[in-house]
Amino acid sequence: MEMRIGSGYDIHKLVSKGKFILGNVEIPYNKGFLAHSDGDVLIHSIIDSLFGAANLGDIGAHFPDNDPKYKNIDSAILLKETVELIKERKYRIINIDSTIICQKPRLRLYIDSIKFRLSEIIGISVDRISVKAKTNEELDSVGKNRAVAVYTVSLLEESL
DSSP: OOEEEEEEEEEEEEESSSOOEETTEEOOOSOEEOOSSOOOHHHHHHHHHHHHHTTOOOHHHHSOTTOGGGTTOOHHHHHHHHHHHHHHTTEEEEEEEEEEEOSSSOOGGGHHHHHHHHHHHHTSOGGGEEEEEEOOTTOHHHHTTSEEEEEEEEEEEEOO
16 A cells, blocks of 8 residues: 655734634634635645645645635635545545634634534545644734734545
8 A cells, every 4th residue: 555645834924803613613712814715724824735635636726726716715616626535646634733823813622623614525534534723922923913824734644
């Protein structure tokens, strides 16, 4: 069996209006993401890691932010399309590990809901999805609560 690993990264600026959505879960907060789509930085990072593992480029190559059809799109739709492309390439998702770097709001109470929702979208067991939240100790734009960043690693296996 061939195994493939991919890494993903995304960052979105926080603004005073808009929705704060992570992993297709809306989290109550007084800020939201500045983005062409719904700004789900977690899903965007996951998509990039899956594309990387399958050697399919990056999220911008498949879902360009200057294409009007992606304006305000639900990122879950993009993730479902990504998973289908992975399956067409004869790969199976083994696991996904994401780290959200976010000064505020505190995310601990939402992690299980996020993992469950990602499991539904991707079609893998929730125990194959890891989501962790960290602060940036008040350093840089993330630590100053001006942005949220996410790093993801995904492992794929060749399916027969």
